[in-house]
Amino acid sequence: MVSQRHSRQRDAVYAHLCARYDHPTAEEIYFSVKQEFPALSLATVYRNLTQLCEEGKAQKIAADGVVRFDGNACGHSHLICNLCRSVIDLPLDAEPIIEKARTMTDSDILSGAIMLYGTCKNCKMK
Ligand SMILES: [Zn+2]
Ligand SMILES: [Zn+2]
Structure with a gap:
């Protein structure tokens, strides 16, 4: 079938x-x-x-x-390496930042995640 x-x-x-x-x-x-x-x-x-x-x-x-x-659809943060372009999970709590954004914009923000960019550990050692 x-x-x-x-x-x-x-x-x-x-x-x-x-x-x-x-x-x-x-x-x-x-x-x-x-x-x-x-x-x-x-x-x-x-x-x-x-x-x-x-x-x-x-x-x-x-x-x-x-x-x-x-495969993890729950909001979580990531570190993206500018050199090897790998995407690394960050177990960071974005809630305090989201709370700040709610106050700043006076909006109902439901969820969010942080994206950080830089050079990963492996690339730094090269
Ligand atoms: Zn890298
Ligand atoms: Zn992820």
Whole structure:
């Protein structure tokens, strides 16, 4: 059945995304999942990832023109390396900053995350 095969591929894309914490691009997910599903196309991976984001199961992170995906859809902060473009999870509490922004703008801000840019530990050692 066609739809069943498609949902199995989607499950594999999602499982793969959740199993890694390096915020892969659609291409990176495609190359890994393709080993299990040789018929998989990059367009399908894009579609699956977009659906997962729309359903709130994943999120998109645009880092320096490169779109990456995160299996952790809960608001959390990131450090983006300007040199290797890696995206690192930051267990930072953004709430105090959001609270400040609420006061500053007199707006109802529901959620948010902090994006920091710089040089990661690995690149600094090179
Ligand atoms: Zn780096
Ligand atoms: Zn993340």
